[in-house]
Each structure stands twice: as C-alpha cells, then as structure tokens.
Amino acid sequence: MKKLTLFTLISTALLALTPSQKSQALKIANTASKAYLDYLEAEILKTLKNYSMEDALMFCKTKAYPLSMKFALQMSQKFHIKIKIKRISFKNRNNSNYPNITDQPILKKLSKSQKPIVKEYGKMVVVYEPIKISNLCLLCHGTNINPQLHKIINKLYPNDKAIGYKLGDFRGAVVITIEKKGLK
Numbered sequence: 001m002k003k004l005t006l007f008t009l010i011s012t013a014l015l016a017l018t019p020s021q022k023s024q025a026l027k028i029a030n031t032a033s034k035a036y037l038d039y040l041e042a043e044i045l046k047t048l049k050n051y052s053m054e055d056a057l058m059f060c061k062t063k064a065y066p067l068s069m070k071f072a073l074q075m076s077q078k079f080h081i082k083i084k085i086k087r088i089s090f091k092n093r094n095n096s097n098y099p100n101i102t103d104q105p106i107l108k109k110l111s112k113s114q115k116p117i118v119k120e121y122g123k124m125v126v127v128y129e130p131i132k133i134s135n136l137c138l139l140c141h142g143t144n145i146n147p148q149l150h151k152i153i154n155k156l157y158p159n160d161k162a163i164g165y166k167l168g169d170f171r172g173a174v175v176i177t178i179e180k181k182g183l184k
C-alpha cells in the first residue's frame with residue numbers, strides 16, 4: 001500500500017509539466033503559430049496583388065494544409081523537438097478542420113479567454129493559440145463576400161460555415177502538439 005502511494009506520487013510528479021517546460025512549450029507554440037499565420041497572410045496578400053481573389057482562394061484551399069506540415073517540420077528543426085500544427089474552428093470551411101472531441105471543450109474555453117491554453121495528454125503537450133479575424137480575412141470569411149467569389153466557395157465547400165465573421169472575431173485556434181520528452 002505504501003509502495004503504491006509512493007509510486008502514484010512519483011508518477012504524478014513525472015507527468016506534470018514543470019514551469020520551465022510549460023513556458024518553453026508556450027514559446028515554441030507562439031513562434032510556430034505566428035510564423036505559420038504570418039506566412040499564410042503574406043502569401044494571400046501577394047496572390048491578391050499579383051493575381052486574383054479566386055487564386056487567393058485556391059491558395060488557401062491547396063496550400064494551407066501542406067504549409068502547416070512544412071512549418072511543423074521547420075519548427076521541429078529549429079527547436080530540436082517534434083511538433084505538429086493544425087487549425088481548428090467551430091465555424092469551419094473545410095470539414096476536416098472541425099475540432100475533435102478532445103479539442104472541443106478547450107476551443108470553447110479559448111473562445112472566451114482568447115489566451116493560449118496549455119494541455120498535457122500523456123507524452124504530448126498541446127498548446128491552443130487563438131486566431132482572430134483581421135480585415136484581410138473578411139474578404140473570404142466576412143458578411144459581405146463578393147458574389148462571384150461566394151459562388152465558388154459554395155461550390156468547393158457545400159457545408160461552409162466560415163462566413164459572417166466580423167473584424168476582431170474569434171476565428172478558431174492553431175493547435176501545436178509538442179513531444180513532451182524534448183521540453184527542458
């Protein structure tokens with residue numbers, strides 16, 4: 001009995017993140033999320049400037065997901081730790097970006113606090129970074145979408161829920177999963 005208690009104590013201590021691990025996870029997540037989102041925004045702007053709204057839409061459709069993998073790899077190398085990146089939203093465009101059962105209650109909390117949330121799931125540390133709507137986003141997620149563009153969006157995404165957003169609205173989260181064993 002005594003042994004069991006000691007074992008429980010030790011394993012709990014091993015599982016809990018130290019303050020230093022937590023702040024390192026936050027720093028990695030913040031850097032990764034910002035790098036990914038800034039890059040997306042810059043590429044959308046560039047496409048709008050040099051090509052068209054439809055091309056910018058196709059950029060988001062075809063590149064947002066592969067870029068999340070590219071940035072995860074880049075950040076894994078930068079921080080010498082294995083990380084994954086995804087985007088989730090309750091009012092989503094792509095069906096696969098709807099939050100899973102584990103993510104749902106945290107995304108709800110995040111929509112209120114709008115401050116990064118750190119969670120531990122076994123060997124993984126997961127950080128949820130909020131995404132906000134800026135002016136650029138309104139073009140494809142706002143209340144007054146160009147009718148031509150809206151038609152294409154509806155054709156590509158018949159279940160689209162990612163419209164009707166206003167400036168400053170909570171859009172969803174970048175979820176950064178970090179392998180705990182690499183955190184110091």
Ligand code: HEC
Pocket residue numbers: 041044053056057058060061062064065087088089091092093094095097131132133134136137138139140141162171172173
């Ligand atoms: C040119 C059109 C366009 C603009 C501008 C745009 N988006 Fe999107 N957005 C899309 C498309 C298309 C998807 C679906 C991507 C996919 O299929 O993976 C998407 C998906 C998303 C997702 C993933 C969740 C979901 O709904 O599937 C988030 C989060 C998101 N956009 C946030 C933003 C933010 C924040 C901005 C402004 C910085 C923005 N978007 C600007 C077209 C756009």
